[in-house]
Every structure is written in C-alpha cells, then in structure tokens.
Amino acid sequence: MRLEARFKWLPTPFRSLLLFTVWLLLNNSVSAGHIILATILAIVIPLITYRFRTKQPLIIKPWRAFTHLLLVLYDIITANVEVAIKILGPTKKLRPGFVLVPLDIDQAMPITILASTVSLTPGTVSAEVYPWPESVKSGEKPERKYLLIHVLDLTDEQALIDTIKSRYEAPLKEIFEC
Amino acid sequence: MSEWIISILLLLGGAFVLIGSIGLVKMPDFFMRLHGPTKATTLGMACLLTSAMVYFSTTTDGVSVKEILISIFLLLTAPISGYMLIKSAIHHRLPSNEKTTGKDKIKK
Numbered sequence: 609m610r611l612e613a614r615f616k617w618l619p620t621p622f623r624s625l626l627l628f629t630v631w632l633l634l635n636n637s638v639s640a641g642h643i644i645l646a647t648i649l650a651i652v653i654p655l656i657t658y659r660f661r662t663k664q665p666l667i668i669k670p671w672r673a674f675t676h677l678l679l680v681l682y683d684i685i686t687a688n689v690e691v692a693i694k695i696l697g698p699t700k701k702l703r704p705g706f707v708l709v710p711l712d713i714d715q716a717m718p719i720t721i722l723a724s725t726v727s728l729t730p731g732t733v734s735a736e737v738y739p740w741p742e743s744v745k746s747g748e749k750p751e752r753k754y755l756l757i758h759v760l761d762l763t764d765e766q767a768l769i770d771t772i773k774s775r776y777e778a779p780l781k782e783i784f785e786c
Numbered sequence: 787m788s789e790w791i792i793s794i795l796l797l798l799g800g801a802f803v804l805i806g807s808i809g810l811v812k813m814p815d816f817f818m819r820l821h822g823p824t825k826a827t828t829l830g831m832a833c834l835l836t837s838a839m840v841y842f843s844t845t846t847d848g849v850s851v852k853e854i855l856i857s858i859f860l861l862l863t864a865p866i867s868g869y870m871l872i873k874s875a876i877h878h879r880l881p882s883n884e885k886t887t888g889k890d891k892i893k894k
Contacts, residue, residue, distance in 0.1 A: 633855045636848070684861075688802065688829040695809035695822055704818050705887035727865035728828065733820050734865075735872045736892075758872060760821045762887060 620658055622667065624650040665715050665784040676779040680725055683775075687729045694731065694761055705762035706735070709769050711753040711777070718780045723755060725776050731760040732768075788844045792837045799833030802826045815883040816875050824868040832857050 631646040632638060667673050694702065713719060723734035736756040759768065809822025835853040842850035876892055 630855065633851050636850060636852055684825075685829060688825050691809075691821055691825045692802065692805045695805055695812065695826065699812060699814060702818070703885060703887065704815075704883055706892060723869060724862075724865035727824050727868050728861070729825075731821065731825075733817075733824055733868055733872055735817075735869070735876055756892065758817045758820070760818060 620654045623654050627653055662716075665717060667783055669783050672779065673783045676783065679779075680729065680776075683729045687731065691731055691760065702761045703763070705759050705765070707732075707757050707759055707762065707765055707768060708738075709755045709757060709772055711737075711755055712773075713777065713781055713784070714753055715784065718784050719753070719755070722777055722780055726755070726757055726772060729776075732757045732772075788840055792841050795833045795837035795840070799830045799837065802830030802833060804830075806830060816880045817872065817882050820868055820872055824864055828860060828864045831860055 628646045628650040631649055632642060635642050711719065711722070713722065719737060723737070726732050726734045734755055734757050738754040738756060757772075762768070803826070806822040806826035809826065810819050813819045813822070835857050839850055839853040
C-alpha cells in the first residue's frame with residue numbers, strides 16, 4: 609500500500625488525468641486551446657488542493673482496476689434485469705433480510721468503492737459500516753470492520769457473503785494492495 | 787439505422803425507469819423500496835443518456851460525449867444517496883417488513 613505519489617509537481621496523477629478528460633468532455637472539443645487550458649487546470653488545481661485531502665491508498669494496478677470496472681458494469685446490467693423481474697413479480701415471495709459482511713480491507717476509499725459496488729449490484733444495498741469511528745478509541749487498534757447490507761431477496765446468506773468477498777472485495781484488495 | 791438504436795434505447799430506458807418507480811410504490815417497507823431507485827433507475831438513465839448521445843452525434847456535427855460524464859456522475863452519486871437514506875432510516879428505527887431476517891444484526 610502506497611500513500612504518496614512519486615512526483616512533487618504532480619501530486620495526484622490520476623486526479624490530474626481525470627480533470628483533463630472531464631474538462632475536454634465538458635467542452636466537447638479537442639481543439640488546441642482547450643487542451644492547453646485543460647493541462648494548466650489539471651496541474652494547478654491538484655497543486656492547490658492536495659494538502660486538504662486525507663491520504664488515500666493509490667491504485668497500484670491500473671489494468672486490474674480497468675478489468676474490474678468492466679466486470680462491475682456487466683454486473684450492474686445483469687443485476688438491474690434481476691431486480692426488475694423481482695419488482696414485477698409477486699411481492700409476497702420476496703424474503704428481505706439484513707446481512708453482515710466481514711471486511712478484510714480497512715481503508716476508507718476501498719470500503720467506499722466496495723459499498724457503492726454492493727449498492728449498484730446484486731439486489732443489495734449497503735446500509736452501515738461497523739464499528740462506528742466514534743466508538744473506536746484513538747490509539748486503539750481498530751477491530752475488524754463489518755458492512756451491513758440489506759438484501760431484497762435472501763436465499764443463501766453464506767453464498768451471498770462469499771460472492772461479495774470473492775467477486776468484489778478480492779479485486780479491490782489486489783488493486784490497492786492493502 | 788441510428789433511428790432504430792435511439793428508439794430501442796429510449797424504450798428500454800423508459801421501461802427501466804418505470805419499473806424502478808413501480809418498485810417504489812409497490813414494495814411494503816422503506817428498505818425494500820430503496821432497491822428500485824438505486825438500481826433499475828441507474829440503468830434506465832444510462833440507456834436514456836446513451837440514446838441522447840447517439841441522437842446528437844448523428845444529427846449535429848461532431849460527436850457528443852457529455853452524456854458519458856452525466857452517466858458517470860449518476861453512477862457515483864446514486865449509491866451514496868442510497869446509503870445516506872438507508873443510514874438515516876436505520877437511525878430513525880423505521881419499521882421493516884415483518885418477514886425481514888437478521889434484524890438483530892443492526893447495532894443500536
């Protein structure tokens with residue numbers, strides 16, 4: 609896990625790239641003027657703002673992140689169709705439930721991504737992360753974190769936990785190496 | 787050809803948004819209602835935005851890619867707002883459907 613970037617003048621290379629692309633997309637053009645402006649913004653904005661942000665783990669394996677993104681996008685489509693069928697089907701047959709998923713990752717950023725993925729994919733919405741930060745005393749080693757999720761139609765609790773852990777959490781662990 | 791793609795995407799997107807809204811009305815408790823808007827509506831909006839992208843790319847000069855940005859921002863914000871809603875619901879101890887299993891897992 610690495611928290612600091614290598615370059616002083618480009619503290620957050622990915623954010624710079626993101627700003628550059630977003631500026632060009634917003635203006636819907638690739639003319640020279642906009643490219644120069646985007647480059648200036650992409651360098652200056654991170655330089656001004658990087659002191660304010662809390663340090664997050666960097667993406668170590670960008671290619672793995674890209675393939676994981678494609679997998680998640682595919683899962684979003686299939687999960688949507690699944691949930692649509694469940695919504696249109698008889699409501700009485702649904703078995704809603706809360707499930708606790710033990711987490712192996714403990715950084716804020718990967719957990720946020722995992723919770724968002726869980727919310728967008730298989731009939732689940734993430735509800736809470738335990739333990740609450742205020743209940744952990746400072747200096748104390750935090751205990752294991754749990755993600756509380758609400759499931760629309762719960763059939764096999766253990767199978768669901770295993771799927772989430774192997775399909776969504778393991779790649780994140782690999783990408784951030786934490 | 788492009789007209790066909792636009793029509794199919796519009797119909798598909800409209801259908802998904804409609805199903806999401808039906809879920810909002812039909813489900814028995816707050817927690818189950820959240821599932822419609824967080825999922826079905828996201829994909830529906832993505833379909834509608836893609837059709838807008840195809841439409842403006844074929845009828846006007848140049849390619850229109852702004853819609854990709856809107857889709858990305860929607861994908862980023864939908865789970866966060868869903869999370870905030872369900873978190874506040876838990877803190878307000880909203881009643882959940884009597885069939886709900888694992889209610890004891892919510893820490894008070």
